[in-house]
Amino acid sequence: MYVQKELFDRSKGFDESLVAFEDSEFAKRLSKYGDFNVIKNPKIFVSTRRFDNKGRLFFPTYMGIRGSIGRKIIGEKRKGKYF
Numbered sequence: 445m446y447v448q449k450e451l452f453d454r455s456k457g458f459d460e461s462l463v464a465f466e467d468s469e470f471a472k473r474l475s476k477y478g479d480f481n482v483i484k485n486p487k488i489f490v491s492t493r494r495f496d497n498k499g500r501l502f503f504p505t506y507m508g509i510r511g512s513i514g515r516k517i518i519g520e521k522r523k524g525k526y527f
Contacts, residue, residue: 447480464494464507 455474458466474480495503 446483447474448478451478451480 451474454477455470458470460466462469471480471482498506
């Protein structure tokens with residue numbers, strides 16, 4: 445995702461208090477202020493810290509359920525305990 449600095453500043457950037465889905469929450473908020481673009485096939489390096497901290501089975505299962513159902517019902521997950 446790339447966006448003009450002015451748009452980024454108006455939207456107040458990423459919400460670092462979110463546990464996950466920071467990018468989708470940012471995109472939703474950003475769309476209120478103007479256009480932005482997404483790089484479709486980037487070459488990136490990723491961190492596995494969340495998998496390592498929460499467990500390789502628990503974390504993907506939790507994120508799948510939390511991402512698809514929980515966000516619609518109870519909103520974004522902020523920093524803190526998972527359940």
